[in-house]
Amino acid sequence: MGDIEVEFEEEQEENEIAQGKFGKIKQKYILIVAGVISGLIIASVIVVASTSSSPPTNTNEEGDPRTPPKQDSPFRESSKEKPNILLILADDLGAGDIPFYFNSSLVAMPNLQKLADKGLRFTNAHATPLCAPSRYSLLSGNYPHRGEEKSGTWFFNDDHGNQFRGNQKSIAELLQQNGYHTSMFGKWHLGGSVPLVSPGKSNLTLIVTDDNHDWSQAFIQGPHEIGFDKSLVTAAGIQHPPYAFFRNGFLDSPREETVYWEAYSEHDMPFGTSIIGKDGGEGKNDWDSTAYNMIIANETIAFIDKHLDERPEDPFFVYAALGAVHIPHSPPDYASDGTKIKGSYPSSHLDMVHEVDKIVGTLIDSIEERMLSRDTIIIFTSDNGGLGKSKKFGHDASGPLRGYKGQVYEGGTRVPMLVRWDGEFPAGEVIEGLVGINDLYATIADITKVSIPNESAEDSISFKSYLELSTEEEIRKYLPTWKYTFSKPQHSLRSKDYKLIHKPHDDTIEFYDLKNDIGETMDLSDVMRHGDVMTEMYEELVRLGPCARDENGFVDIRYKSICNSQLNFHSATDFP
Numbered sequence: 001m002g003d004i005e006v007e008f009e010e011e012q013e014e015n016e017i018a019q020g021k022f023g024k025i026k027q028k029y030i031l032i033v034a035g036v037i038s039g040l041i042i043a044s045v046i047v048v049a050s051t052s053s054s055p056p057t058n059t060n061e062e063g064d065p066r067t068p069p070k071q072d073s074p075f076r077e078s079s080k081e082k083p084n085i086l087l088i089l090a091d092d093l094g095a096g097d098i099p100f101y102f103n104s105s106l107v108a109m110p111n112l113q114k115l116a117d118k119g120l121r122f123t124n125a126h127a128t129p130l131c132a133p134s135r136y137s138l139l140s141g142n143y144p145h146r147g148e149e150k151s152g153t154w155f156f157n158d159d160h161g162n163q164f165r166g167n168q169k170s171i172a173e174l175l176q177q178n179g180y181h182t183s184m185f186g187k188w189h190l191g192g193s194v195p196l197v198s199p200g201k202s203n204l205t206l207i208v209t210d211d212n213h214d215w216s217q218a219f220i221q222g223p224h225e226i227g228f229d230k231s232l233v234t235a236a237g238i239q240h241p242p243y244a245f246f247r248n249g250f251l252d253s254p255r256e257e258t259v260y261w262e263a264y265s266e267h268d269m270p271f272g273t274s275i276i277g278k279d280g281g282e283g284k285n286d287w288d289s290t291a292y293n294m295i296i297a298n299e300t301i302a303f304i305d306k307h308l309d310e311r312p313e314d315p316f317f318v319y320a321a322l323g324a325v326h327i328p329h330s331p332p333d334y335a336s337d338g339t340k341i342k343g344s345y346p347s348s349h350l351d352m353v354h355e356v357d358k359i360v361g362t363l364i365d366s367i368e369e370r371m372l373s374r375d376t377i378i379i380f381t382s383d384n385g386g387l388g389k390s391k392k393f394g395h396d397a398s399g400p401l402r403g404y405k406g407q408v409y410e411g412g413t414r415v416p417m418l419v420r421w422d423g424e425f426p427a428g429e430v431i432e433g434l435v436g437i438n439d440l441y442a443t444i445a446d447i448t449k450v451s452i453p454n455e456s457a458e459d460s461i462s463f464k465s466y467l468e469l470s471t472e473e474e475i476r477k478y479l480p481t482w483k484y485t486f487s488k489p490q491h492s493l494r495s496k497d498y499k500l501i502h503k504p505h506d507d508t509i510e511f512y513d514l515k516n517d518i519g520e521t522m523d524l525s526d527v528m529r530h531g532d533v534m535t536e537m538y539e540e541l542v543r544l545g546p547c548a549r550d551e552n553g554f555v556d557i558r559y560k561s562i563c564n565s566q567l568n569f570h571s572a573t574d575f576p
Contacts, residue, residue, distance in 0.1 A: 079315070079374070079375040080424065081448065081449055082178075082179065082180070082315040082448055083315060083375055083376060083377050083421060083424075083447070083448070084315050084316045084317070084318075084372060084375050084376040084377070085175075085180075085315070085316070085317045085318070085376070085377050085379070085444060086300075086318050086320070086363065086367065086376055086377070086378045086379070087317070087318065087319045087320065087379045087440075088320045088322065088360060088363060088378070088379065088380045088381075089135075089138065089186075089319070089320070089321045089322065089381060089382065089383060090322050090324065090325070090356050090380070090381070090382040090383070090416075091131065091187060091237065091321070091322055091323055091324060091325060091326040091382070091383055092131075092325050092326045092327075092382070092383070092384065092385075092386060092387055092405055093324070093325055093353065093356060093382040093386060093397075093415075093416065094382070094385045094386020094387070094397030094398050094399075094404070094405075094411065094414075094415070094416075095123075095385075095386070095397075095398070095399060095401075095414050095415060095416045096386060096396050096397045096398045096399030096401070096411075097325070097353050097386050097395075097397045097416075098112055098416050099113070100112075100113060100116060100121070101123070101399060101416060102396075102399025102400055102401075103399075104395065104396040104397075104398075104399040104400070105353070105395055105397075106345060106346070106350060106390070106393060106394060106395040107345060107350055107353045107354050107357070107395070108354075108357075109353075109354075109356075109357040110357065110361075111357045111358070111360045111361030111364060112356075112357055112360055112380065112416075112418065114361075114364065115360065115364060115378065115380060115418045115420055116418050116428070117427065117428050118420050118422065118427045118428070119378070119418055119419050119420025119421070119425060119427060119428075119429075120418070120419050120420070120425060120426065120429045120430070120431055120466070120467060121416075121417075121418055121429070121430050121431065122416075122417035122418070122419070122431045122433075122435060122466075123430060123431065123432050124414070124431075124432055124433060124434050124435065125381065125414065125415050125416070125417035125435050125436070125437065126413045126414055126415060126434075126435070126436050126437070126479055126481060126494065127381070127382065127383055127384050127385075127413060127415045127436065127437045128144055128384060128413065128481055128482065128483065129384050129385060129403075129405060129406050129407055129408055129412035129413050129481065129483050130151075130152065130383075130384055130405070130406060130483060131152075131154075131189055131237075131326075131383050131384060132151075132152030132153060132154045132163070132189045132190065133147075133151065133152035133482075133483075133484075134383040134384055134437060135152075135187075135188075135189050135190055135321070135383060136152060136153070136163040136164075136190060137436070137437060137438040137459075138381075138383075138437045138438065138440060138441075139170040139171055139172065139190075139226070139319075139441075140163075140164060140168055140170060140171075140438070140441070140456070140457065141171065141438050141439075141440075141441030141442060141452075141456065141457025141458070141459060141460030142168065142438060142456075142457065142458055142459050142460070143438065143459045143480065143482065143544070143545070144482055144484070145482060145484075145545060145546035145556070145559065146165065146168070146458065146459070147163040147164065147165060148160045148161075148162070148163050148164070148165050148191070149163065149191075150484040150546070150558055150559060151484040152189075153190055153191030154189060154191070154236060154240075155191065155204070155235060155236055155240065156191065156192055156193060156194050156202065156204060156207065156219070156235060157191055157192075157193060158193060158194075158201050158202055160191070161191060161192055161193045161220055161221030162190045162191040162192050162221040162222070162225070162226065163190045163191055164190075164221075164226055166455060167453070167454070167455040167456070168455055168456050169226075169227070169453055169456045170226040170227050171227075171317075171440070171441045171444055171445070171457075172184070172223075172226060172227035172228050172317060172319065173226055173227025174227070174445065174450055174452070174453070174456070175227070175315075175317045175444070175448065175450070176227040176228075176229065176317075177227075178448065178450045179314055179315065180314065180315050180316060180317045181229055181307050181311050181314050181315070181316045181317070182227055182228050182229045182230070182316070182317045182318075182319075183228055183229060183230040183231060183300075183303045183316070183317070183318050183319070184223045184228045184230075184231045184233060184318075184319040184320075184321065185231065185232050185233065185295075185296045185299040185300055185303070185318070185319070185320050185321070186232075186233060186234070186237075186292075186296045186319075186320055186321030186322055186323065187233070187234060187236070187237035187238075187321040187322070187323055187326075188222070188223065188233040188234065188235055188236070188246075188321070189235070189236055189237060189321075190226075191221065192219045192220055192221045192222045192235070193219065193220040193221060194207065194213050194219060194220070195213065195214045195215070195217035195218070195219060195220055196212055196213065196214060197211070197212045197213070197214045198212055200212060205281070205282075206282060207241060207242045207281070207282055208242055208244065208251065208255060208258045208282045208283070209255065209258050209282060215250070215251040215255055217250070218246075218248060218249025218250050219235075219246060219249050222246065222249040223248075223249065224248055224249045225249075228319070230248060230303055231246070231247070231248055231249070232245050232246070232247050232248075232252065232295070232296075232299050233245065233246055233321075234246070234292075234323075237292075237323045237326055238289040238292050238323045238326065238328065238330070239277050239279065239326055239327060239328065240279045240281070241261070241279060241280070241281025241282055241283055242281060242282050242283050243261055243276070243281065243282070243283025243284065243287040244258075244282075244283045244284045244287065245284070245295075253284035253285075257284065257285045258282050258283065258284065258285065259282070259283065259284075259285045260280065260281070260282055261276045261280055261281060261282070261283050261287065262276065262280045263276060263277070263278055263279060263280035264276065264277070264278065264280075265280070267288075269286070269288040269290060269291070270288070270291075271288060271290045271291045271294070271332045271333060271334070272288070272290030272291075272330065272331065272332040272333045272341075272342055273290065273330060273342075274287065274288045274289045274290055274330055275289055275328035275329075275330040276289075276328065277327055277328040289323070289328060289330040290330050290331060290332040290333070291332060292323040292324075293322050293323055293324050293332075293355055293356075293359045294332065294335075294336050294359070296320050296321070296322060296323075296359070297320070297336065297359050297362045297363055297366075298336075300318055300320050300363060300366070301362075301363075301366045303316070303318060304316065304318070304366060304367075304370065304372075305370075308370065315375075315448075320363065322356065322359060324352040324353070324355050324356045324359070325349060325352040325353055325355075325356060325386075325387070327387075329347075329348035329349050329351070329352050329389075330348065331348055331351035331352050331354070331355055332355065335355065335358040335359075335362075336358075336362060337358070337362070339358060341354055341355050341358065345390075345393075346390070346393040347389060347390045347393060349387060349389040349390050350390050350393070350395060360380060363378075364378065373422040373423075374421075374422045374423045374424075376421070377419065377420070377421045377425075377444075377447070378418075378419070378420045378421070379417075379418070379419050379440065380416065380417070380418040380419075381415055381416060381417040381418075381437055381440075382415040382416055383415070383437075384405050384406075384412060384413065384415065385397070385398060385401075385403065385404055385405050385407075385410075385411045385412040385413055385414060385415065386398055386404060386405065386411070387404055387405055388404045397411075398410070398411030399411075400518055400519050401414060401518065401519060401520075402519050402520040402521070403520075406483070407483070407490070408481050408482075408483055408490040408491070408492040408501055409501075409520050410499075410514070410518065410519075410520060412483075413481050413492070415437065417435070417437070419467060421467075425467050425468070426468075426469055429469060431463075431466045433463065433466055433474055433475060433476070434474065434475075434476045434479050434494060434495075434496060435461075435463050435466070435475070435476065435479075436459075436476075436479050438457075438459055438460050439460050439461050439462070439463055439475075439476075440460075441456075441457040441460040442457055442460035442461055442462040443460075443462045443463050443464050443467070445457070445462070446462035446464040447464055447467075459544075461475050461476055462475070463475050474496060477495060477496075478493055478494065478495055478537070478540050478544070479493070479494045480492065480493045480494075480540075480541055480544045480545060481493075481494070482545065488503065488505045489503075489504055489505065490502070490503050490504075491503075491504070491541060491545065492541075493537050493538075493540060493541040493544075494514075495537065496515075497513065497514055497515040498511065498512065498513060498514060498515075498530075498533060498537065499511070499512045499514055499520070500534060500537040500538060500541060502538070502541065509525045509534070509538070510523045510525055511523060511524045511525040511527075511530055511534050512524065513530075546558070546559040546563065547559060547563035
C-alpha cells in the first residue's frame, strides 16, 4: 500500500510556516491605537508577563491574578447520582500520539498515563474524521447529518446560526435543566451569527470592526443558547478569524483595539511565537496562539473555584475544548508550571502533543487538590484522528492504523478515550467495545439519571455498563462514520470485526477484515465469502444515514446527490 495522502492543504501550508518560508510580518492595524505598551495583555485571564520565559498565572473571571489555592470541598451526598463532569476534548490528537495506545509516540505523557491508570481506557472509540461535525456529535448525541449542515457548521454565517436543529438539546442544556452549573472554554466551531445593527448580511472579512456589527450584544446561537451558563470561546480555535475570545457570547476585547493579522505571519509574544496560518483576519491586538490552552485551563480552574464558593451543593459540567494539536503549531515556550514546552521534541507538532499532557495534568491536579476526585467524572477524548506531520521523526499519530485526519480509515476516526471516577469506576481497565463520542451523551444521561427528550441524542447509546464492567456484551453492533466536507465524501460502517467503506464520488466499495488486518491493507470487496456480510453492512449504512427514505419514500434533499449514488449503487445481488 502506498503512502496515504493527507487531504488538507492547510497542513502543507503550516509546514511552510514552520520552515520559515514566510518570515515574520508585522501586524497591520485596522484602527490606530494610541500608546501601545510593550507588555501586551495576553487575555482577560492571563497576567501580563515581562519576559517570554514567564508562564502565565491563573486569573479569575474579572482578570485579576490568581493562583488557585488547595481547598477542601464538602462531599455532596448526591454526588453518586449527580457527579461533577469534566469533559476534555483535544484537537487533532490521534490514538498513536499517546504512548500507551500503540507505542508509536515519541512524547512522554505521564499525566494521560495517570488518567488511564486510575480509570478506563477505550481502545475502539471513534469520532468523525473532521473537527466541526465531531463537536456537534459530541454535544448532540447525533450523527452529523442530523445537524443544519451536512459537513458541519464551522464559522459564523447568515443562514442558520449554529449546527443544532429544531428541538435538539445539547448535553449541556439537558444537564443545566437538571441542576448542573455548566460552562465551556475553548474552541467552539459550531457556528452562530453576528448581531447586526440593521438587517442585512454580516461582513465576515471585517467581522469585528464593521459598523453594522453590534458587539454590544452576544453573538447569536452561541454557547449560552445551547445550555452553557458560562463560556469563554473562540469561534474557530486558533486557526481562523476572528482571533478574539467571546465571554458568554460577548466580544471580550475592546473593539477599538482590533488589528488585522496577516496570513502566514509570526509574532513574538510574551509566552512564545504566535502564528497566524493561511487565514488572516481581524482579532484582538494581543492575540497569542501560544497561550490558548493555558487560558482554557485557567478559566476552567477559576470557574470551579467560583462554583465551589457560590453553588457548592450543585454539580458542575465543564467542557474544555483545547486548541492543541491543531495547526498552526505554536507551542508556548513554557507550561504554566515552568516546564519547557517549545523545543522539547523534534517538531512543533510534537511539542503541542507534549503541551496537551501538561494541560491535562493541570486540570487533573485542580480536581485532586480540591478533593473532588470522588465527586467528579473526568473524560478525555479527541475530535478526530491525528496528523501525519511527525512521521519522519519516527512518531506516527495513527500507529499501525491506515490514514489520518480527514479520512474514514481507522487512523482518521479512531480516537483516544479515557474515563475516570474514583471510587465508582474501576481503575486500570481496558475496554475493547465499539463506541462513538456521540455515545457520551446517553452515557452521561444514564449515569446522572436524566431522561433524554424526544428529538435529542437519536444516535447515542449508553456504555455505562462498560464503565461498571457489568457486561461483556457489545452495546453496538455497528457504528457508521461520514465525511461530507470538501469534494470527496466518504461513508463507512464499523462492526466488531469488519469495516465497509463507500466512496460516492467514484462509486466504489472497500471492505476490510479488521480482526486480521487492522491496517486496512487488503481490500476484500471482491472476495466471494464476504458477500453476505457486505450486503448486510451496506444496507445498514444506508439505514443509519441520511439516505434512509421517509414514509413517503423521500430522502433528505440536502443529500440528494450523495443519496442518488448510494441508493442506486450495488443491490444485494450485485455483491460477490
